[in-house]
Amino acid sequence: MARVYATSSQYTEYTGEAAPTDIDVRLRRASKFLDAQVFRLCRYDVDDDGLPTNSLVAAAFAEATCAQVEWGVEVGDVTGAAGVGWGSVEIGTAKLSRSVTATSGDEAPGRQIAPAVWDAVRSSDLTPDILWVGAVTTC
Template structure:
């Protein structure tokens, strides 16, 4: 079962806005995306459910998840699908072009880590004994 690091209430507190109708889906998707792109490369203590056991780390993960979900709302794309399928398009006098190597959607804004995620995870209260970014190890 996928871990979800934030709730609709946390999203509303983070953004100061009522959450969109599909917020549970967005928070699940943002959590899964951040697990794959960021959290898996961090070292932190976890509960039996795999969630951060420290309250400061859990709050930072919630903020990061809310930031990622908000990013998807703001850019209008959470999957990268909006960036797929065209190399060059011309409509009337307007011509848009994209490198042939970038039509997978992987470079679309919806597939980027939101800048505010880094802000949440670089909180000065998150000392190295609580959270280490980029600390992949095996025990």
């Protein structure tokens, strides 16, 4: 089962706005995305479910997850699909084009790490003894 690092109430508290009706899906997707892109590259203590045991780390991961969901809402791309499927676009005199077959969606705004995610995991409260960002080890 996938780890989910934030709740709908944490999202509401973080944004100061009512959570979207599909907030649980968005939080699950953001948690999975951040696991793959950020958290797996960090060293921190976990419980049997793989969740952080330190309350400061857990709070930072919740904040990062909420920030990632908010980012998707703000950029208008909650799934990462906005970067897929267009070969050329014209708006007035501006013309953009690219290969449709070479586009994976990884460049889409919804597939970018929100800047506020880095703010959350690089907080000065998160000392290297409880969270080490960029540490990959094996036992």
